Amino acid sequence: MTKKITIEPVTRVEGHGKVTIHLDEEGNIVQSRLHIVEFRxxxxxxxxxxxxxxxxxxxxxxxxxxxxxxxxxxxxxxxxxxxxxxxxxxxxxxxxxxxxxxxxxxxxxxxxxxxxxxxxxxxxxxxxxxxxxxxxxxxxxxxxxxxxxxxxxxxxxxxxxxxxxxxxxxxxxxxxxxxxxxxxxxxxxxxxxxxxxxxxxxxxxxxxxxxxxxxxxxxxxxxxxxxxxxxxxxxxxxxxxxxxxxxxxxxxxxxxxxxxxxxxxxxxxxxxxxxxxxxxxxxxxxxxxxxxxxxxxxxxxxxxxxxxxxxxxxxxxxxxxxxxxxxxxxxxxxxxxxxxxxxxxxxxxxxxxxxxxxxxxxxxxxxxxxxxxxxxxxxxxxxxxxxxxxxxxxxxxxxxxxxxxxxxxxHNNEPMNRSVRLVAEEKLAGQKMITEGMLNAIEVAIRAYDPCLSCATHAMGQMPLEVSLYNNENELIDRFYSYRRG
Amino acid sequence: MIDFIPTGVARILIYGFGNPSRKDDALGVLFSEELEQWASDKSYKSLSFDANYQLAPEDAAVISDYDIVFFADASQEDIHDFSVERVMEHQKAEFSLHYFTPGNLAALCQELFHPCPEMYEVHIKGYEWQLEEGMTKKARNNLGLAVDFMKTQLKSLLAKDHTVSKNFIA
Known part of the structure; x- marks a missing residue:
């Protein structure tokens, strides 16, 4: 079964970032990407x-x-x-x-x-x-x-x-x-x-x-x-x-x-x-x-x-x-x-x-x-x-x-993507269960760059996270929220 | 909605936040600015005002100098025009703490500078958020209602020698 893990922020206005990680049936990293929805x-x-x-x-x-x-x-x-x-x-x-x-x-x-x-x-x-x-x-x-x-x-x-x-x-x-x-x-x-x-x-x-x-x-x-x-x-x-x-x-x-x-x-x-x-x-x-x-x-x-x-x-x-x-x-x-x-x-x-x-x-x-x-x-x-x-x-x-x-x-778009890939391969590959610590490892890698999605997306910035886990049929099997603005 | 009962002397801060260039996200800042102008006209010198794009950790030090703080922000929640609620400490981590909520500040202030002030948040209903100046007509109407409400409350609180309560009842 191929799994797709999405780390996605919830924002009030346009512009946000999310991380998607695709795993194959053995849990190997097939693809990882940091998406920043840019508003120009x-x-x-x-x-x-x-x-x-x-x-x-x-x-x-x-x-x-x-x-x-x-x-x-x-x-x-x-x-x-x-x-x-x-x-x-x-x-x-x-x-x-x-x-x-x-x-x-x-x-x-x-x-x-x-x-x-x-x-x-x-x-x-x-x-x-x-x-x-x-x-x-x-x-x-x-x-x-x-x-x-x-x-x-x-x-x-x-x-x-x-x-x-x-x-x-x-x-x-x-x-x-x-x-x-x-x-x-x-x-x-x-x-x-x-x-x-x-x-x-x-x-x-x-x-x-x-x-x-x-x-x-x-x-x-x-x-x-x-x-x-x-x-x-x-x-x-x-x-x-x-x-x-x-x-x-x-x-x-x-x-x-x-x-x-x-x-x-x-x-x-x-x-x-x-x-x-x-x-x-x-x-x-x-x-x-x-x-x-x-x-x-x-x-x-x-x-x-x-x-x-x-x-x-x-x-x-x-x-x-x-x-x-x-x-x-x-x-x-x-x-x-x-x-x-x-x-x-x-x-x-x-x-x-x-x-x-x-x-x-x-x-x-x-x-x-x-x-x-x-x-x-x-x-x-x-x-x-x-x-x-x-x-x-x-x-x-x-x-x-x-x-x-x-x-x-x-400017740091490519380096952040590479960091996500490296951490995903180290922390998530072969795992059958995704823990909070594993996901935070991804965040730690991104956080080192202190990204400002406000700037990159040209939106006022919040970077809360929604983490979603999908199977190969795109069915949601789990979801984590780290923050939602009220 | 909450009722306010004046019983003593207090230092009050009204702090609006949001981005004035994003349509109705200007509501919080304008709330603070309109009340500041009103307080100036009325010579209510015991009121303090502040505004910023967003809240930040150093605001924990700022609010620690006050007894009562009213935050004001635009809201997309399911409310009619505006609402006022007491701020509860919010200690949950976010992916990024570039953005602080009043609840985060309450928790940080309590840990670092206790006692923490009594804090309330005025949520004013907004509708559009794109990068454009000028609010929607409905949002401006909501702002007027919220400002009028707060003027009434503050006048009541300031009635006795411009002093206000430390004990609001939510």
Whole structure:
């Protein structure tokens, strides 16, 4: 009997993901696929709107990382108002960086403390009732409080730089609309414990050490779970440093050879293609010169720490050196090491935040610059989950006539599918009964990428799961719900 | 529906969530915004307001500063126009916790910052969710009814020196 296992979320609006796993009569994996039902309405939504509205509009795309979309769109609109992204005023660029690193910090904190830590602290086979943030809060209260407060600190940075939680207007074409007052600076720099930059650096370092402590006693799991060789792609600064706000596009192969040589991201269409597969609404990006079969790549924390040559803050650089030494300088292709990379980036973000806060340019008065208008602009940024592309064209009436977005989760489509396949083969093949732990193993593999189906589907995001088991006659023989929104 | 009985001083937060660009998903945010404008006009300074696309773990710290929290969200459940229910702790795991429910927050707040505030959720019936600005006529009508209801309740609660109850009866 052939079985079909479906892991499917239930959503209120369009856009969702599901995993289907087909087993043959012996229980071998015949096929496994991660489906993300992509909704491409957003590009249409911004068409016909004035270009200056776009940075605000795109934040509505995702409640998880609105700042990434705000900044990617603002960078594209910088080009349209004739300002080279490298020629913003120092105040504008540094305010944007503070906003972006603040978002990075809170997003990565959310992922580690609230999404990943339950799997690590309790094990992926632990009861589902325990394996969540409430379980962490109950048994590791200090850790849970750290996670909440790190999120809160990052959100405070966003509030003070973007203006407000919904429809923030901090970044506008050609610059920003506010600087950081000395009072706001001191609130973040010297705030009441624990909400200050020094405590955040300390906690971020503790989190890296927590991962390393766990890794030391679970090497087999962390090193081998869903691990596979891949290409990696990200922005890097022109000197090769890790830079999540601006840079050039670099890609390396599984051995560390450069396969995309620090190119201008404005030309991304020359380098990146998107394959359409009949069974998925989500495209599969690939490097054109390597083709669809060999040109796929990972983006995100693991990719960034593989592509960069160094990290320009001391504590994170030290951790990065240890990270690199683990693979003897070669690219790290261990999927679960994405958590390690994410925490090193969290530490880096905290260090950058402090450096920016003591920079007097944040109190500068030159907020905006303008140049000769153009009719097309590309903005690229490293979102927490990976490289994010925004591309717009406008017409003579200053209205958007074309929009194209490639989001991080779409880049990771092929790697996530490969991870699902590997875990399915290891955990589900030959099994006669599907347990909660087996299914969570699939989720753990996907979760390492921190996918944002909100972005990939362009819907507001929830990723609850419905798990259905079918026989070869497509009869439902079992179903699991992990969550349904009421 | 619940009745509110004012018996003491309380700090109240009204927190709407949803995506204003997805038709009727704007209901929660607009609920908060309309009541904030009303409170401002009436100089009800003891009320606080917040809004976001969705709830997140750090909101557990936010709500811990209050005695009573009213969440407001659009609903596709089988209700007529709107309903108010007490939030019960919800500890079940989800595949992703990018999205938090009021029940998740109640459970997290209770564990980390107890005592947890008394929490209620206002569900306002919505009908369309596509990526488009502007609510349906029926949803806007439901919003008006929910806002009017809450104004009445809050006026009652604030009648004595702008103080409110800590002991609502569901």
């Amino acid at each position: 309405g957003f590009e249409r939504f911004v068409q016909g709107r004035p270009y200056w509205e776009v940075p605000v509009l795109v934040q509505r795309l995702c409640g998880i990382c609105p700042v990434s979309h705000l900044l990617a769109a603002a960078k594209a609109m910088d080009v349209i108002v004739g300002v080279d992204p490298e020629d913003l005023s120092p105040t504008a660029e540094k305010m944007r960086r503070l906003m972006h690193y603040g978002q990075f910090f809170q997003s990565h904190a959310l992922h580690f403390f609230h999404l990943a830590s339950p799997d690590l602290l309790f094990g992926i086979d632990a009861p589902v009732e325990k394996r969540n943030i409430i379980g962490v809060a109950r048994e590791h209260k200090d850790l849970a409080v750290q996670g909440v407060m790190m999120r809160k600190f990052g959100q405070e940075i966003i509030r003070l730089t973007a203006g407000k939680k919904i429809h923030g207007t901090g970044a506008i074409p050609g610059g920003i609309n506010k600087n950081l007052s000395p009072e706001e600076r001191d609130f973040l720099l010297k705030g009441k414990n624990p909400l200050n930059a020094d405590k955040m650096i300390s906690w971020a370092l503790d989190a890296v050490n927590l991962f390393k402590f766990y890794h030391a006693s679970h090497r087999d799991f962390i090193d081998k779970f869903a691990a596979f060789p891949s290409n990696h792609l990200s922005l890097v600064r022109k000197d090769g440093a890790l830079d999540i706000y601006h840079g050039v596009l670099r890609s390396i192969d599984q051995d560390g050879n450069k396969i995309l040589h620090d190119v201008d991201y404005s030309d991304y269409l020359d380098y990146i293609g998107e394959e359409v597969k009949s069974w998925s609404y989500t495209k599969f990006p690939f490097l054109r010169h390597l083709g669809k079969e060999n040109g796929w790549y990972r983006v995100g924390p693991l990719a960034r720490l593989n592509t960069c040559d160094f990290i320009p803050t001391p504590l994170a650089q030290k951790e990065w050196e240890e990270f690199k030494a683990y693979t003897k300088g070669k690219p790290n292709n261990m999927t679960m090491h994405t958590h390690w990379a994410r925490l090193i980036e969290t530490l880096h973000a905290a260090e950058v935040i402090k450096d920016l806060l003591i920079d007097p340019d944040l109190q500068g008065e030159e907020l905006i610059r303008k140049g000769d208008k153009k009719f097309e602009g590309v903005g690229v940024i490293e979102a927490p989950r990976g490289t994010l592309f925004h591309h717009y064209k406008i017409n003579d009436d200053d209205l958007v006539s074309m929009a194209n977005l490639i989001v991080s989760t779409t």
